[in-house]
Amino acid sequence: MAEVALTSHGDVLPGGTKGVVADFSSDKQAFQVPWGKAMMWIFLLSDTFIFSCFLVSYMTVRMSAADPWPFASEVFALSFGGDPIPLVLIAIMTFVLITSSGTMAMAVNMGYRKDRVKTFWLMVATAALGATFVSMQAFEWTKLIVDEGVRPWGNPMGAEQFGSSFFMITGFHGMHVSAGVIYLLVVAFRVRSGFYERRGGNYEIVEIAGLYWHFVDLVWVFIFAFFYLW
Amino acid sequence: MAHQEGQQHPLSIYFWIWGLLFVVSFFSYMVDYLNLQGALRWTLIIVFMLVKAGFIVAIFMHMRWERLALKLAILMPPIAIVVLIALMSLEGDYTFLTRIEFFGESDFVPPSPHH
Numbered sequence: 280m281a282e283v284a285l286t287s288h289g290d291v292l293p294g295g296t297k298g299v300v301a302d303f304s305s306d307k308q309a310f311q312v313p314w315g316k317a318m319m320w321i322f323l324l325s326d327t328f329i330f331s332c333f334l335v336s337y338m339t340v341r342m343s344a345a346d347p348w349p350f351a352s353e354v355f356a357l358s359f360g361g362d363p364i365p366l367v368l369i370a371i372m373t374f375v376l377i378t379s380s381g382t383m384a385m386a387v388n389m390g391y392r393k394d395r396v397k398t399f400w401l402m403v404a405t406a407a408l409g410a411t412f413v414s415m416q417a418f419e420w421t422k423l424i425v426d427e428g429v430r431p432w433g434n435p436m437g438a439e440q441f442g443s444s445f446f447m448i449t450g451f452h453g454m455h456v457s458a459g460v461i462y463l464l465v466v467a468f469r470v471r472s473g474f475y476e477r478r479g480g481n482y483e484i485v486e487i488a489g490l491y492w493h494f495v496d497l498v499w500v501f502i503f504a505f506f507y508l509w
Numbered sequence: 510m511a512h513q514e515g516q517q518h519p520l521s522i523y524f525w526i527w528g529l530l531f532v533v534s535f536f537s538y539m540v541d542y543l544n545l546q547g548a549l550r551w552t553l554i555i556v557f558m559l560v561k562a563g564f565i566v567a568i569f570m571h572m573r574w575e576r577l578a579l580k581l582a583i584l585m586p587p588i589a590i591v592v593l594i595a596l597m598s599l600e601g602d603y604t605f606l607t608r609i610e611f612f613g614e615s616d617f618v619p620p621s622p623h624h
Contacts (some may be wrong), residue, residue: 294523309574309582310576311578311579320582320583324583325589327587328586331587332593335594335597336541338594338597338598338601339598339600340601342601343605345608345609345614346615346617347616348616352544365541366538366541368595371555374531377534379563380527380569381523381524381527381530381578383569384523384527384569385523386569387516391515391517402588422546437619450518453535486571488516493566493569496565497562500558500561500565503537503558504537504555504558506550507535508554509554
């Protein structure tokens with residue numbers, strides 16, 4: 280007769296694939312938060328490392344570039360009829376993203392108050408601001424590619440590595456914003472339809488979606504500082 | 510904080526932080542607009558960046574009200590990035606000096622701005 284595995288409490292553990300599931304899910308709970316929130320934090324931690332790798336490699340190529348680095352203040356300047364205003368579009372994008380972070384924080388708060396209508400509209404507003412941000416980024420990319428002739432392998436303003444760093448960092452961030460807009464809309468419509476009401480009225484998911492959204496804003500803070508201002 | 514009921518805080522704290530983020534963002538934009546250069550520019554950029562990041566993580570992401578175990582699990586690992594930055598800046602300097610040594614100084618002249 281095969282040996283039977285027992286837990287420390289003397290309970291019989293299942294074998295085979297059921298045993299795998301039982302073993303992997305048998306850990307003691309370490310974090311006193313819902314599992315979804317702990318998992319989102321761990322995902323965001325891994326995402327932190329991805330963005331850090333991008334920003335650190337940007338630092339390395341910028342330090343090692345023999346040609347002068349293009350002057351971001353001028354490259355991203357925009358003129359409304361008069362003199363070009365430095366970085367103006369980037370400043371507007373920053374304010375749009377901060378505003379969306381504020382509406383998201385409100386949505387989380389309303390979610391815990393189980394105010395479904397307000398939560399829905401605040402999340403839709405957040406998603407709309409996110410979509411505005413991505414549209415402005417699309418405009419910025421178009422201007423840079425078509426008007427300024429910036430390519431991943433070179434540009435007329437200076438060091439070749441400028442283009443690849445720019446497209447990689449802002450592209451990956453823009454992808455996060457786009458994914459966030461979809462994520463927020465899915466959760467928002469589920470809030471409105473009463474999906475979470477049927478699952479015990481738990482609106483923790485709004486906070487989890489909020490964590491992701493604030494992280495996207497957080498990454499932009501670093502990109503703004505290191506890529507645009509430095 | 511009662512964690513069973515989730516993170517519930519008065520709305521006023523969010524409005525305060527929201528406003529402060531606007532103000533600090535405005536300051537960091539001013540660093541560029543006023544064309545500050547050198548050590549002052551870099552110091553201000555880093556300070557404003559860290560202040561904004563701190564507000565977002567502590568208040569908007571509710572890290573301030575979480576238990577220490579979660580704080581440490583999430584906030585300690587990024588310290589490793591500091592090591593990466595140190596290593597890669599050494600590497601960047603070395604690559605730059607090697608390029609200058611073998612290819613000479615750059616003779617790139619940027620064209621005058623066309624806008």
